[in-house]
Amino acid sequence: MQMTRRQALTLVAATVATPALSAPRRISLRPEAVETTVVGRRLPMLAFNGQVPGPEIRLRQGNAAHIRLDNGLDDGALVHWHGLRVPNRMDGVNVLTQDVVIPGESFDYRFDVPVAGTYWYHSHYLSYEQVSRGLFGAFIVEERDPPEVDHDITVQLFDMLLDADGQPDDSFDPSQFATAGRLGNVKLAILSRDRVRLGDRLRLRFINPSIDRIYRLELSGLDGRIVALDGMPLEAPQALGPIVLAPGQRCDVIADVTGDVTLRDTYYGADDLLGRIALDGERPRSRADIPRLPANRVAQPGRPAAVAMLDLQGGAGAPAHPGTGTWALNDTSGLPAEPLLSVRRGTTVRIEIVNQTNFPHVMHLHGHHFYEITQKGQFGPKRDSTLLAEGETRSIIAVLDNPGRWMLHCHMLSHQADGMATWLAVS
Ligand SMILES: [Cu+2]
Numbered sequence: 001m002q003m004t005r006r007q008a009l010t011l012v013a014a015t016v017a018t019p020a021l022s023a024p025r026r027i028s029l030r031p032e033a034v035e036t037t038v039v040g041r042r043l044p045m046l047a048f049n050g051q052v053p054g055p056e057i058r059l060r061q062g063n064a065a066h067i068r069l070d071n072g073l074d075d076g077a078l079v080h081w082h083g084l085r086v087p088n089r090m091d092g093v094n095v096l097t098q099d100v101v102i103p104g105e106s107f108d109y110r111f112d113v114p115v116a117g118t119y120w121y122h123s124h125y126l127s128y129e130q131v132s133r134g135l136f137g138a139f140i141v142e143e144r145d146p147p148e149v150d151h152d153i154t155v156q157l158f159d160m161l162l163d164a165d166g167q168p169d170d171s172f173d174p175s176q177f178a179t180a181g182r183l184g185n186v187k188l189a190i191l192s193r194d195r196v197r198l199g200d201r202l203r204l205r206f207i208n209p210s211i212d213r214i215y216r217l218e219l220s221g222l223d224g225r226i227v228a229l230d231g232m233p234l235e236a237p238q239a240l241g242p243i244v245l246a247p248g249q250r251c252d253v254i255a256d257v258t259g260d261v262t263l264r265d266t267y268y269g270a271d272d273l274l275g276r277i278a279l280d281g282e283r284p285r286s287r288a289d290i291p292r293l294p295a296n297r298v299a300q301p302g303r304p305a306a307v308a309m310l311d312l313q314g315g316a317g318a319p320a321h322p323g324t325g326t327w328a329l330n331d332t333s334g335l336p337a338e339p340l341l342s343v344r345r346g347t348t349v350r351i352e353i354v355n356q357t358n359f360p361h362v363m364h365l366h367g368h369h370f371y372e373i374t375q376k377g378q379f380g381p382k383r384d385s386t387l388l389a390e391g392e393t394r395s396i397i398a399v400l401d402n403p404g405r406w407m408l409h410c411h412m413l414s415h416q417a418d419g420m421a422t423w424l425a426v427s
Contacts, residue, residue, distance in 0.1 A: 024063070024064040024065060024066040024110070025059055025063055025064070025065055025066065026066050026067075026068075027055075027057060027065065027066070027067045027068070028049070028067070028068045028070060029048045029049060029054065029055075029067060029068070029069050029070070029079065029121075030048065030049055030069075030070040030071075030072045031046060031047070031048050031069075031071060031072055031073050031077050031123070031130075031135055032046070032047065032050070032072030032073060033045075033046055033047075033073065033074070034046075034047045034050050036050065036051070036052055036134075038052045038134065038158075038160070039158075039160055039162075039186045039187075039188055040186075040188075041166060043160075043167070043168060044167075044168065045133050045134040045168075046073065046123075046130055046133040046134045046135050047134050047135070048134075048135060048137055051137075052134035053134070053136055053137045053138065053156050053158075053190060053209070054121070054134075054135070054136060054137030055137060056137060056138045056139075056140065056154060056192065057121065057137065057138070057139045057140070058140045058142065059113050059140070059141050059142070060141070060142050060144070061113060061114065061115070061116040061141055061142060061143055061144045062112070062113070062114060062144065063112070063113055063141075064110070064111070064112050064113075065109070065110065065111055065112070065113060066108065066109075066110050067079075067108070067109040067110075068106055068107070068108050068109075069101055069106060069107045069108075069109065070106045071101045071102065071103055071104060071105055071106065071107075072103075073103055074103055075103065075125075075126065075130075076094075076100035076101060076102060076103075076125045076126070077100070077101045077103075077123065077125055077130075078092045078093070078094055078098065078100055078101060078123065078124045078125040079092045079109065079121055079122070079123065079124065080092035080093065080121065080122060080123075080124035080127075080366070081109070081111070081119065081121050081139060082119055082120050082121060082122060082139075082248060082364075082384070083117070083119040083120070083230055083231045083250070083369075083384045084111070084113065084115075084119050084139065084141075085114075085115060085367060085368065085369075085402055086109075086111040086367065087111060087402075087404070088367065088402070088403060088404020088405060088406070089404070090109050090110065090111045091366055091367060091404070091406070091407075092109070092124045093124055093366065093405075093407050094124065094125055095335065096335070096405040096406075096407055096423055097404065097405060100125050113141045115141065115231070115296045115297075115298070116141045116142060116143040116144070116231075116293075116294075116296060117141055117228060117230075117231025117232060117233075117250075117252075117296065118138070118140060118154075118205040118206075118207065118228065118231050118250045118251075118252050119138075119139040119140070119141065119231050119250070120136060120137065120138050120139050120156075120207050120209060120248075120250070121136065121137055121139045122135060122136035122137075122209060123135035123136070127211075127413050127416070127417075128182075128211060128413040128414050128416070128417040129170075131209060131211055131413060132160070132161075132168075132182070132211045132413070133168065136156075136209040138154045138156060138192075138205070138207055140152075140154065140205065141231075143293065143294055144294075145294065147203065147254060147291040147293065148201070148288075148291075149201045149202060149203040149254060150196070150197070150200040150201050150202065150283075151193055151196055151200060151202050151203070152202075152203045152205070153191060153192050153193045153202055153203065153204050153205070153277075154191070154192040154205045154207065155189050155190070155191050155192075155204055155205065155206045155207070155263070155275070156189070156190040156207045156208075156209055157187070157188075157189055157190075157206065157207070157208045157209070157210060157213075157215050157217075157245065157265075157274065158184075158187065158188060158190055158209060158210055159183065159184030159185075159186065159187035159188075159210045159213045160184040160185075160186050160187075161182055161183070161184045161185055162184075162185060162186055174326075175316075176212075176414060177326050177414050177415075177417070177418045178314075178315050178316040178326050179315065179316050179359060180212060180359050180360070180412075181211065181212025181213075181412045181413070181414040181415060182211060182212050182414050183212055183213050184210070184213065187210070187213065187265065187272065187274060188274055188275055189263045189274040189275030190275075191275055191277065193277075194275070194276070194277050194278060195277065195278050195279075195280040196257050196261070196277055196278075196279065196280065197257065197279065197280060197281040197282050197283045198257055198258070198259070198279050198281070198282040198283070199256065199257060199282055199283040199284055199285040199286075200256070200257045200283060201224075201254065201255070201256050201257075201285075201286050202222070202224075202253075202254070202255055202256075202257060203252065203253070203254050204222075204252070204253040204254075204255065205250065205251075205252050206243065206245060206250060206251045206252075206253070207250045208245040208246065208247055208248060208249050208250070209247075209248075210247055211247060211412070211413040211414060212247060212412045212413065212414055212415075213247065213267075214244065214245070214246045214247070214267050214268075214360060214362075214387070215243075215244070215245045215265045215267055215274075216242050216243070216244050216245075216265060216266045216267035217242060217243040217244075217245060217251075217263060217264070217265060217274075218242050218263075218264045218265075218266050219240065219243075219253070219255075219261070219262070219263060219264075220259065220260070220261065220262045220264075221257060221258055221259035221260045221261040221262060221277075222240065222253070222255035222256070222257060222258065222261055223240070223255055223256050223258045224240050224253055224254050224255020224256060224290050225237035225238060225239065225240055225253070225254060225255070225290045226238040226239070226240060226243065226251060226252070226253055227252050227253065227254050227290070227291075227292065227293050228250075228251070228252035228293055229249070229250070229251055229252075229381045229382075229383055230249060230250050230251075230369065230381075230382070230383040230384045230385060231250060231252075231296075231369075231384070232296055232298075232369055232381065232382040232383065233292065233293035233294065233295055233296060234292075234293075234381060235292075235295070237254075237290060237292055240253060240255060242266065244267070244387065246360070246362035246385065246387040246411065246412075247362055247385075247411045247412055247413065248362060248364050248384075248385045248411035249362065249383070249385050249387070252293070254290050254291065255290070256285050256286060257277075257279070258285075259279075260276065260277075260278075260279060261276060261277035261279075262275075262276045263275045263276065298369060298382065298399075299346070299399040299401050300399070301348040301371065301397045301398070301399050302348045302399075303348065304348050304349055304350035304397060305343070305347050305348055305349070306341055306343050306347060306349045306350075307349070307350045307351075307352070308340050308341045308349065308350075308351050308352070309330070309351075309352050309354070310329055310330060310340065310351055310352065310353045310354070310363075310408075310422070311329065311330050311331075311354050311356055312327075312329060312353065312354065312355045312356055312357055312361050312363075312388070312410070312420065313327065313328040313329070313330075313331070313356050313357060314326050314327040314328050314333075314357060314419065315327055315357045315358060315359050315415075316358060316359075317358045318356060318357045318358055319356075321333075323419055324419075325418045325419030326418040326419060327357075327410070327415050327418050327419035327420040328419050328420070329419070329420055329421070329422045330422070332419075332422070333418070333419030333420075334419055334421060335407075335421050335422065335423060336422055336423075339405070339422070339423045339424050339425040340408065340422045340423065340424055341400075341424045341425070342424075342425040342427070343400055343424075343425070343426060343427075344426075344427060345400070345401055345402075345403050345426055345427065346399065346400075346401050347399070347400050347426075348397065348398070348399050348400075349397070349398055349400055349424075350373075350395055350396070350397050351370075351395070351396050351398075351408075352393065352394075352395050353386070353388060353393065353394045353395075353396065354393045355388040355389070355390060355391060355392050355393070355394075356391075357390060358390050358391075359390055360387060360388060360389050360390060360412075361387075361388055361410045361412060361415060361420065362385050362386065362387045362388075362410060362411045362412060363385065363386055363388065363408065363409070363410060363411075364384060364385040364407075364408070364409060364410070364411040365384055365385075365396075365398065365406065365407075365408050365424070366384075366406040366407045366408070367402045367404065367406040368384070368398050368399070368400060368401075368402055368406065369382045369383060369384050369398070370382070370383065370384070370386075370396040370397060370398035371383075371396065371397045371398070372386050372394060372395075372396055373394070373395035373396065373397060379397070385411055400424060400426045401426070402426060403426045403427060404425075404426060405423055405424075405425055405426075406423060406424045406425075406426065407421060407422075407423050408421075408422050408423060408424055409421035409422065
């Protein structure tokens with residue numbers, strides 16, 4: 001058999017023993033319709049591998065992922081790796097990066113995970129419907145040298161709208177689309193572990209996969225610090241006060257257990273128990289300080305070479321706009337033909353976001369993290385999603401160094417479905 005030089009090289013590469021860390025982890029994700037228990041009852045859901053949430057994907061920093069999406073739905077499927085810096089063709093966005101995977105077909109997502117942190121994956125096709133019905137899961141990239149904790153616990157905040165019969169309410173209510181979105185009437189914290197010892201040191205990874213709901217988390221029974229937002233370590237860990245998490249956002253906390261652990265949601269003036277972690281035994285509390293997470297290496301911004309304005313428009317009580325949907329960005333509803341910005345790889349850009357609506361929005365950029373700029377003009381945290389209250393203005397600065405076509409949209413998925421999406425081009 002004749003071999004081309006490329007085939008020969010490939011064979012050699014495959015024969016040389018690859019270190020365990022760089023061998024791709026093969027993972028299979030099969031979305032399908034199932035009946036499963038969620039929010040305490042049996043419900044018809046959409047699930048990855050039969051589970052809601054989908055299986056937790058946990059890799060070590062520097063690993064390669066090889067994830068086969070095997071579509072078992074009666075509908076299209078796509079998966080987006082939220083917050084992960086993947087090659088553009090692996091980003092899972094219909095029209096911009098790939099064709100939808102039709103029923104019975106599969107697609108291989110392959111990418112490296114050089115950056116540690118708490119991320120998640122979710123459907124990016126009819127995501128308003130598919131995510132609300134269960135197509136999401138945690139995606140954890142462990143540090144090469146992770147901080148020492150007794151338990152590393154993933155917490156996903158999820159809500160669902162149920163009708164009078166206790167079934168998922170799929171009725172179309174235009175008033176939900178024009179306001180704060182479809183907020184569920186049941187909500188809970190889905191914990192990967194719910195028993196710990198008094199004195200244990202925990203790492204808690206909070207993820208908000210709810211389609212529209214913002215949470216304001218208040219934790220009791222814990223003494224510690226907020227160490228990362230949207231997967232990115234904070235240079236100075238913050239006091240463990242209430243944590244506001246908009247759809248898609250994440251937060252890492254490292255804390256010692258000092259009593260019964262409860263998670264309450266106090267957004268929208270509520271005070272609701274979302275979950276608790278029970279005490280089972282005791283150990284002497286660590287005397288070590290709460291550690292800082294090792295910094296992730298990401299490009300540092302220079303002076304912005306391009307600036308864009310992004311007006312968030314529409315919804316109930318706001319002036320009319322020329323877009324065809326309820327919501328619009330810069331007078332257009334849905335992905336425009338031209339990108340908001342088109343720049344060369346490595347360009348620092350500034351985007352001035354102005355929320356001209358009467359509702360909060362959380363703007364998510366694919367393929368990159370950006371800095372929020374504080375009121376005083378300083379660099380705030382690095383995030384992939386920034387929450388703007390009604391009437392608020394926010395500047396963000398990003399180094400666009402990942403080539404491709406990247407979506408920038410509201411992660412309140414009913415707002416995205418009804419107009420709030422645009423994109424950036426990086427060549
Ligand atoms: Cu929105």
